[in-house]
Amino acid sequence: MDVKFRIAASGNAVDETGLKWDMSDFDGYAVEIALQMIEKLGTGEVVVISLGPDAAQEVLRKALSMGATRAVHLKSDTVPFDSAAIATALAAELKDGGYDLIMFGKMAIDSASGAIGAMVGEMLGLPTVHGCATLEVANGKGFARRELEGGAEEVTFPLPAVVTIDEGIARPRYPSLKGIMAAKKKPMESKPAQLGAVRVTVDAMALPAERAAGRIIGEGAAAVPELVRLLQTEAKVL
Amino acid sequence: MPSVLTYAEVRGGDLRKISLEAASAARALADAYGGEAHVILSGGPGVGAHAGALGEHGADVAFVSEHAAFAQYNPEALSALVAERARNGYAAVLIGGSARGKDLAPRVAAKLGAAILSDVTALARDGDALVATHPVYTGKVTATLRLTAGSGPAVVSLRPGAFTAAPAPRTVRIETAAPSGDPSAVRVQVKETPSVDSRKLDLAEAPVIVSGGRGLKAAENFKLVEDLAAAFGNAAVGATRAVTDDGWRPHSDQIGQTGRQVSPALYVAVGISGAIQHIAGMRASRCIVAINKDAEAPIFKVADYGIVGDVFEVVPALTAAIRAQRAKG
Numbered sequence: 001m002d003v004k005f006r007i008a009a010s011g012n013a014v015d016e017t018g019l020k021w022d023m024s025d026f027d028g029y030a031v032e033i034a035l036q037m038i039e040k041l042g043t044g045e046v047v048v049i050s051l052g053p054d055a056a057q058e059v060l061r062k063a064l065s066m067g068a069t070r071a072v073h074l075k076s077d078t079v080p081f082d083s084a085a086i087a088t089a090l091a092a093e094l095k096d097g098g099y100d101l102i103m104f105g106k107m108a109i110d111s112a113s114g115a116i117g118a119m120v121g122e123m124l125g126l127p128t129v130h131g132c133a134t135l136e137v138a139n140g141k142g143f144a145r146r147e148l149e150g151g152a153e154e155v156t157f158p159l160p161a162v163v164t165i166d167e168g169i170a171r172p173r174y175p176s177l178k179g180i181m182a183a184k185k186k187p188m189e190s191k192p193a194q195l196g197a198v199r200v201t202v203d204a205m206a207l208p209a210e211r212a213a214g215r216i217i218g219e220g221a222a223a224v225p226e227l228v229r230l231l232q233t234e235a236k237v238l
Numbered sequence: 239m240p241s242v243l244t245y246a247e248v249r250g251g252d253l254r255k256i257s258l259e260a261a262s263a264a265r266a267l268a269d270a271y272g273g274e275a276h277v278i279l280s281g282g283p284g285v286g287a288h289a290g291a292l293g294e295h296g297a298d299v300a301f302v303s304e305h306a307a308f309a310q311y312n313p314e315a316l317s318a319l320v321a322e323r324a325r326n327g328y329a330a331v332l333i334g335g336s337a338r339g340k341d342l343a344p345r346v347a348a349k350l351g352a353a354i355l356s357d358v359t360a361l362a363r364d365g366d367a368l369v370a371t372h373p374v375y376t377g378k379v380t381a382t383l384r385l386t387a388g389s390g391p392a393v394v395s396l397r398p399g400a401f402t403a404a405p406a407p408r409t410v411r412i413e414t415a416a417p418s419g420d421p422s423a424v425r426v427q428v429k430e431t432p433s434v435d436s437r438k439l440d441l442a443e444a445p446v447i448v449s450g451g452r453g454l455k456a457a458e459n460f461k462l463v464e465d466l467a468a469a470f471g472n473a474a475v476g477a478t479r480a481v482t483d484d485g486w487r488p489h490s491d492q493i494g495q496t497g498r499q500v501s502p503a504l505y506v507a508v509g510i511s512g513a514i515q516h517i518a519g520m521r522a523s524r525c526i527v528a529i530n531k532d533a534e535a536p537i538f539k540v541a542d543y544g545i546v547g548d549v550f551e552v553v554p555a556l557t558a559a560i561r562a563q564r565a566k567g
Binding site: 014081084123129147166199223230238 | 249311336345347352353355374378383384395439440442443482483497498526527533538540541547555559560
């Protein structure tokens, strides 16, 4: 996401002019791991779901071109900054889907809340694991590893379940030309999103204050004594 | 007056620093409501001993839940326990956003039918609403969010290091919080695996972080970073996303918007160019030092002190200088 953001005239959103929509990184890992599971099993289908304006269909089409079977677009021209409201809409759609495993990216790269997947899991009353760094399923059970601060934990749970996917689990494949052509014919259902009550609103968006400009104190190893002196006497961190 | 509830995380018998940060944040918010700060302290037998430390950080009441099934992280039973307590008229439930807190907070919110504010860096009361700041778009934009009070409490997860654990001593009252069901009868079973090196300082706790990037050229050259960290004696080792993606370091070491967000007293960036994704994870550090061969690297824009030079020359010299300085005492 190496773009320079501008704040929109409203003061409570970013100016989306010229921004290109893409699949959030963590969702890419989730699509990839889902495809790998189906390929290993030799049976089953991968359904991709996205909530958002019509632009969300581009992201769904990308997942189809990676190999997903079909797509569901929950249409909402504006997306509230409210995880509970979004999770409510997703849970309503997923409730009767009969899925064995429901996967989310750990968080969206833009809103960076990381709450929706686990909320949906709770809303559906399913076993839920947030932030899987590894994930395997066998004989109706799931096994995951979650990374902690300075450690890790192993999690076992029965299926069906809801999981969210952390980084490092798999590199998402690039859609092949054949995949892109095939995706054009794959089913994409679009229907209105049934958002829950919106209780969180955006007062303002702002560019964070820059840190005070630092200084380059020298070149090469010769600058080390001056650095140590400054750390001791000026920054007082030694 | 409505009170504020928080959750204290205990791992391997130790109270986590994030729990004291959350207790302090709860104290400040409770004062804004004219209410009390309450904390849920759950774990294996003996966990109640941590109540005093929470009282030192402003907790009026500790609801202690000791059970063998809480010795390991138990997301299903724990979220039920917290949600049940939260139904007693609290204004807000604050949960420190550690790996476990990020798992727990949305579960509690969904159980309560509550709205959630996630990864919050500042929090205040504004009449009936809560107003919070939260970094978005890989830290390039800061959103100010408003949660309008509904019938139940708001759930808030706090970014680690964003709130200062401040002493606000009071005599903590201890009450028992009994789980409503059998906490061992759960579907999601968790077992913590011992960390490779239990002496290793965690990024959230270390006063100094030495972090390495692609400029180190190869995984084995991370020894330079490890040696410098060892010279400081109180330093943890971090890495950029490029480095963890390439498998030079575990993903748990990644500092950045999508990894860990840190705020040590001193952050030393070795061979790191300063991609925005990385800066978003470390810009809150008190003092930043950058060592990089490219004088135009963006890392120098956020560094308090920069040295332009070859990391293979500068870092060993710095390691020796820090060792010598510490030897002097």
